[in-house]
Amino acid sequence: MIHLLKYFPVALSILKTQGLNALLRRIAKKLFSPSQTKHIPEIRYSVARQHHHLCFQENSDPEISIIIPVYNKSLYTFTCLESIHENSGGNLYEVIVVDDASSDDTSQMLNNITGITVIRNADNKGFIRSSNTGIQAAKGRYIVLLNNDTIVTKGWLDALTHTFRRFPDAGMAGAKLIYPDGRLQEAGGVVWQDASAWNYGRYDNPDKPEYSYCRAVDYCSGACLMIRRQDLIDLGPFDEYYAPAYYEDTDLAFRVRKAGKKVYYQPGALVVHFEGVSSGTDVSKGTKQYQVVNHKKFFNRWKDTLKFHRSNGDNPQFEKERSVKKRVLIIDALVLKPDNDSGSLRMFNLLGIFQNLGYKVSFIAANELTYHDIYTRQMQMNGVECFYRPYLESVSDHLKSHGHLYDVVLLSRVNIAEKHIDAARTYCMNAMILFDTVDLHFLREQRQAELNQDKLLLATARMRKQQELTTARKADRTLLVSPVEIELFKQVAPDVPVALLSNIHQNQDTAIGYQERKDILFIGGFEHLPNVDAMEFFINEVFPVLHTLKPDIRLLIVGSHLPDKIASYASSHIIIKGFVPDIKPVFDRVRLSIAPLRYGAGVKGKINTSMTYGVPVVATSVAAEGMKLEHDNDILIADKPEEFARQIIRAYDDELLWTNLSNSGKANIEKHFSFSVAERQLNEILADHQLPRETVDQAVNA
Numbered sequence: 001m002i003h004l005l006k007y008f009p010v011a012l013s014i015l016k017t018q019g020l021n022a023l024l025r026r027i028a029k030k031l032f033s034p035s036q037t038k039h040i041p042e043i044r045y046s047v048a049r050q051h052h053h054l055c056f057q058e059n060s061d062p063e064i065s066i067i068i069p070v071y072n073k074s075l076y077t078f079t080c081l082e083s084i085h086e087n088s089g090g091n092l093y094e095v096i097v098v099d100d101a102s103s104d105d106t107s108q109m110l111n112n113i114t115g116i117t118v119i120r121n122a123d124n125k126g127f128i129r130s131s132n133t134g135i136q137a138a139k140g141r142y143i144v145l146l147n148n149d150t151i152v153t154k155g156w157l158d159a160l161t162h163t164f165r166r167f168p169d170a171g172m173a174g175a176k177l178i179y180p181d182g183r184l185q186e187a188g189g190v191v192w193q194d195a196s197a198w199n200y201g202r203y204d205n206p207d208k209p210e211y212s213y214c215r216a217v218d219y220c221s222g223a224c225l226m227i228r229r230q231d232l233i234d235l236g237p238f239d240e241y242y243a244p245a246y247y248e249d250t251d252l253a254f255r256v257r258k259a260g261k262k263v264y265y266q267p268g269a270l271v272v273h274f275e276g277v278s279s280g281t282d283v284s285k286g287t288k289q290y291q292v293v294n295h296k297k298f299f300n301r302w303k304d305t306l307k308f309h310r311s312n313g314d315n316p317q318f319e320k321e322r323s324v325k326k327r328v329l330i331i332d333a334l335v336l337k338p339d340n341d342s343g344s345l346r347m348f349n350l351l352g353i354f355q356n357l358g359y360k361v362s363f364i365a366a367n368e369l370t371y372h373d374i375y376t377r378q379m380q381m382n383g384v385e386c387f388y389r390p391y392l393e394s395v396s397d398h399l400k401s402h403g404h405l406y407d408v409v410l411l412s413r414v415n416i417a418e419k420h421i422d423a424a425r426t427y428c429m430n431a432m433i434l435f436d437t438v439d440l441h442f443l444r445e446q447r448q449a450e451l452n453q454d455k456l457l458l459a460t461a462r463m464r465k466q467q468e469l470t471t472a473r474k475a476d477r478t479l480l481v482s483p484v485e486i487e488l489f490k491q492v493a494p495d496v497p498v499a500l501l502s503n504i505h506q507n508q509d510t511a512i513g514y515q516e517r518k519d520i521l522f523i524g525g526f527e528h529l530p531n532v533d534a535m536e537f538f539i540n541e542v543f544p545v546l547h548t549l550k551p552d553i554r555l556l557i558v559g560s561h562l563p564d565k566i567a568s569y570a571s572s573h574i575i576i577k578g579f580v581p582d583i584k585p586v587f588d589r590v591r592l593s594i595a596p597l598r599y600g601a602g603v604k605g606k607i608n609t610s611m612t613y614g615v616p617v618v619a620t621s622v623a624a625e626g627m628k629l630e631h632d633n634d635i636l637i638a639d640k641p642e643e644f645a646r647q648i649i650r651a652y653d654d655e656l657l658w659t660n661l662s663n664s665g666k667a668n669i670e671k672h673f674s675f676s677v678a679e680r681q682l683n684e685i686l687a688d689h690q691l692p693r694e695t696v697d698q699a700v701n702a
């Protein structure tokens with residue numbers, strides 16, 4: 001007994017700062033083995049034991065106003081403020097704390113923090129009125145309503161504001177809420193027909209795919225909400241009809257939806273919420289009792305809307321996103337890295353086109369069933385449901401269990417499509433099966449074999465051709481990126497339904513003119529072998545000619561997975577940059593882009609990308625193929641080393657020619673490779689799914 005008493009001060013400290021759950025876990029770890037305690041939740045986040053000085057940067061013209069109503073619980077408020085201070089990045093924000101007549105040391109604590117606005121109520125007004133007081137004082141374009149019993153995490157504000165940029169119809173955005181032990185508290189809210197509400201996913205693993213993508217929901221908890229200040233002006237703030245608290249956030253969400261906008265759950269904003277700190281959890285007493293009272297008020301106000309909702313507990317996996325009517329599954333080889341390679345960028349943009357057409361988009365990287373902290377998260381923040389281990393065993397298992405849900409299945413690249421198309425046909429009985437070639441692999445390999453006079457590679461190309469044609473015949477439609485490949489397919493497989501769906505780009509602002517630019521650029525991922533060959537050809541055969549004619553010109557090489565043999569060419573005139581996460585500063589200063597490819601297929605993203613930035617391109621015939629580009633008007637084309645060098649100098653030294661090429665390149669993007677063009681092409685492809693197969697064949701052959 002005496003031995004146990006020595007732990008009493010420690011136990012008391014744990015109880016005071018982290019609660020009974022943490023104390024029980026500490027005790028359990030002493031008494032049981034690790035295997036016996038592995039399912040006991042860890043305390044990941046805790047409240048500060050004392051407060052200290054914090055200095056926030058003051059912003060006279062903030063983009064975001066963070067409003068925190070508080071009543072007592074000073075250490076929770078300080079912990080919240082400290083997390084905002086540490087985790088809000090470079091955002092221009094102001095913090096407004098509304099002290100609702102606290103009786104503890106909250107006032108003293110707030111006096112020790114500079115750079116925030118503190119509003120003190122003379123008497124206790126309750127959560128709703130205190131929140132509205134803060135809203136009236138806010139200056140930001142966006143308002144964040146945040147509970148004081150929260151801890152925000154890195155990137156939370158970026159994720160919330162991203163929601164409004166990504167989804168034009170966004171009227172409100174809420175965070176993923178977790179408990180301090182890491183369990184999920186809420187992944188958006190579901191409101192049932194009787195006005196009862198669920199915190200979707202409560203107590204589950206927050207990392208599961210179903211809780212990790214942005215989606216439209218009924219409401220998000222008022223513990224953390226972002227909304228445009230103008231929308232609050234138009235709609236009105238929290239309704240004091242629900243004073244002092246509860247259902248005010250749900251009511252505001254329904255008003256947002258009634259106004260024609262959507263409420264989005266954004267999991268990229270991760271917020272820890274110490275639920276029940278201010279009002280407790282007992283609905284029979286205190287402020288918490290208003291949860292029952294306001295349930296009835298909310299039902300009476302919104303019963304006409306609620307009659308279209310399901311009964312409590314009926315199919316929550318569908319009710320969580322009841323607006324979804326169409327679903328598409330994309331199966332590609334790898335996690336999409338749109339800043340690394342053209343194929344990823346095209347597919348990444350295609351996901352957005354599907355969403356614009358009203359589809360819920362799900363994605364599997366078949367050869368890389370792992371979560372990527374940057375790129376998987378990027379897709380999820382954009383509303384794409386990504387499946388990965390350990391929550392996905394295999395592609396075939398997913399098709400078997402979920403295939404009946406999909407209206408469209410798109411298989412990208414021939415190796416992936418060949419492997420999974422039979423299972424997709426078997427289990428996705430309601431789906432249109434699309435085979436997206438990305439480019440015709442056999443054509444690229446055939447050209448490489450002919451260039452290198454490689455008989456073995458030529459035989460491989462023939463087998464690849466058979467593989468692509470066999471796979472195409474199993475699909476409802478085969479997607480090709482180039483009119484050249486469309487014509488080739490008509491010759492070698494006239495029985496196969498095909499459709500054009502090319503690269504997808506958006507023109508960029510280019511305020512910097514010819515005179516302020518210099519150097520030439522090659523950009524491309526070096527896992528793609530044609531790019532390696534192109535650089536060796538250019539550096540060894542073209543650049544010596546160019547350097548002789550124009551000694552001061554420099555070549556910049558940008559691209560991921562740079563091989564050592566290319567890196568070894570670095571010199572004062574050949575600048576090796578490798579992977580560049582933000583290419584805009586490069587394109588804003590470079591004068592010309594080059595595409596000296598000697599073999600390849602499909603459409604070249606390096607040319608598209610250069611043109612979106614208004615940078616003229618000098619390319620080979622193979623590189624410019626299938627893009628409806630005219631020499632001397634949209635692009636300069638040359639295949640021989642001497643002629644390629646001369647075309648570079650022409651555009652480099654002639655401002656009028658440079659300007660014409662720049663303007664024409666952008667016009668080409670808008671006409672053939674814009675989002676609107678791709679959306680029209682994809683819409684026409686998908687519309688054929690409603691037709692009988694014989695009618696589809698007739699339409700293709702017309």
